[in-house]
Amino acid sequence: MAINFKRFFKRLEDINNLKNKSFEKININRIALTLDDKIARDKIIIWMKNLNLSIKIDNIGNIFGFYNFKKNTKPILLGSHIDTVRNAGRFDGSLGVIGALEVLEALIKKNVTNKPIGIAIFTNEEGVRFTPDMMGSWSFTKRENINKIYKIKDNNNITIKDALKKIKYLGKEKQLFFKPRMFLELHIEQGPILDIEKKNIGIVKGVQAITWLKVVLFGKSNHAGTTPMSNRRDPIKVFGEVSSYINSFKSDRKQQMITIGSLNIEPNQVNVIANKIEFTLDIRNPNDKKLVQFENNLNKKIKELCFANNIKYKVDKLVNFPSVKFDKKINKVIINKSKKLKYTYLELFSGAGHDAQMLANICPTSMIFVPSEKGISHDSKENTKKSDIKKGLNLLYNVTKELLKE
Amino acid sequence: MAINFKRFFKRLEDINNLKNKSFEKININRIALTLDDKIARDKIIIWMKNLNLSIKIDNIGNIFGFYNFKKNTKPILLGSHIDTVRNAGRFDGSLGVIGALEVLEALIKKNVTNKPIGIAIFTNEEGVRFTPDMMGSWSFTKRENINKIYKIKDNNNITIKDALKKIKYLGKEKQLFFKPRMFLELHIEQGPILDIEKKNIGIVKGVQAITWLKVVLFGKSNHAGTTPMSNRRDPIKVFGEVSSYINSFKSDRKQQMITIGSLNIEPNQVNVIANKIEFTLDIRNPNDKKLVQFENNLNKKIKELCFANNIKYKVDKLVNFPSVKFDKKINKVIINKSKKLKYTYLELFSGAGHDAQMLANICPTSMIFVPSEKGISHDSKENTKKSDIKKGLNLLYNVTKELLKE
Structure with missing residues (x-):
């Protein structure tokens, strides 16, 4: 087999500082643009340089490593992100980055191709410290002007540019400084479906739509x-009713996901009626x-509840x-190869959400x-069986x- | 008139640092046992010493200033607290302390009596930093052993004794080192009833019962x-339903008060289902x-909701x-004097809750x-009209x- 799984797992262990740690002690906090993020980036760049890849960093900090890439050629791009949420697992993002590196190393060492191919590590996919998430791929694919993005701040008022x-x-390459032939x-x-259905591989038809709302309700202390x-x-009181309304849709809207993930009240004292509650809504639907229909109904409901309870509000x-x-076409190749490998x-x-959904705007x-x-x-506690990781890597x-043959 | 209102308002301004501040800028944060609390305590002790009162400090930091107090005599005690909640108004507590000082000064200067009389400033009535509230009067009246109280910690793990x-x-006098003849x-x-009914004075029949609960719900991130x-x-989800349940009692239980004042969730991220929510319930009833009946029903409801949603919980x-x-008898005197003064x-x-409810355990x-x-x-924004403050002081x-005549 071309893939060196031992090398792959060693690198994964290395960027996650997992050496000598029992599974119970895994607690990864590689929030985008923190020191932990930098340390992992630096390590991967060394590995890419050892492979003689040419390294490019763009103006949002996305890292690219290219093999045989010349101007006006379109490389196949593989990749993902290495930033994590708080208290994260070891595979979310890193699998796609360290996996891409392993695949490239195998292709190069086996002399499979002379065609251009690249690895991408996209900045801030998780959106924990800076909102929105998928920021690196959002910027690379020119979904927003870079100077507007630079003004985004974290909770300590530090801009993304300063971070x-x-x-x-803070690299020199501009947004969309090259066009990939395709992205994989x-x-x-990150969900239970493959586990429940006992399948090795998920062929991804697409990504559901995502909306994040921030609701602030203003009362009287x-x-x-x-x-x-x-x-x-x-x-x-209004918050409780909004929560009940949201959860009442559980049974009849199977594909509608809604989560209140963040919640803060003021002044947050046992014996004081709150004057303000801020909460977020994560709404998703394929x-x-x-x-949009759900969001409209929700907005209407919030308006009614606030009016009835003399509460001012805003929704951002x-x-x-x-x-x-x-x-x-790519999915057809993935299905054929899965069949051949008996996965x-x-x-x-x-x-x-994934960086791939941004890349879909500019290439297959x-x-x-x-x-x-x-x-x-x-x-x-996030985990994937080693045998499934190996199958995924081998399939990639x-x-x-x-795809390089085409 | 015996009372010097100018002196009273000057002192109130002084301990609240209100000099040259517009009403909009009042923002008092004299949390118990902070530096702000100490500064106010030190000022009042100087004023009491200027009146030749003998100062005693007990083992929970309650301050007493006595006029003509000898062993085995029982002084009439006036007083309240000077600690505040966060972002507080100027009168809560301070009115009863600076008011008592003013009344004592007027009585002394008018040579009204030789009988013993004292002022009390009770520690930590608000319970913001250290729980429970009314801690000073709770300790003075020996509701709890002092060594148990000393172990109470704030959120930074600092004990009340160290604070x-x-x-x-940290004074030398023991709990209940003297017995007051009565306390006023x-x-x-702090409620709207006198304002709505347009009355000058409230004759207080008693204090409603208070229970504070802390509920923790454990889910899965x-x-x-x-x-x-x-x-x-x-x-x-369960929290929302508990909130809805609580607020459903609004109409048919006029005297039942319930407040969710404090609320924290983990990990508090937009795109992560919470694994834990902690909230408090402030429950009151005359x-x-x-x-107790309400509390039992609530506990039953929480248990049912947690069971139905596969949520673990604890209630402290x-x-x-x-x-x-x-x-x-005291209230009869207050009513008679109010009538005479045409209030x-x-x-x-x-x-x-008030320190008086603790004192009621040991004296009229x-x-x-x-x-x-x-x-x-x-x-x-807490406020009382100057004319009402004057009436209250004059009545005291x-x-x-x-009462000294008896």
């Missing part, structure tokens, strides 16, 4: 023991129209990405999923080899 | 975009049995004070309320004078 400078990854991303599913219930303007849209369909597979939509794109045990993700190698 | 040492208010506390209502709604263990009781009835008045229960006790504009309290003077 890039600080870790020395290997990733864990007052003493918890002296203010009659009927005289209150308590934003918690069908753009249904998502933090993120809004439409659904994306992946390339059918079981399933076609599905991605519930999570698809993804390969491997199963997540119990569907656990964005948590230190074989599909890339096939 | 007292740090501001140099002047305080703002997971990816917001890939975890089907039916596979989730989201504690926010009727002890009804409070942070505070539990039964209702208190104040002294009818309008109303008999009512206190919605808030009552309170005088003055109106709070719009019922606003525990907020920088006249009632104390009358």
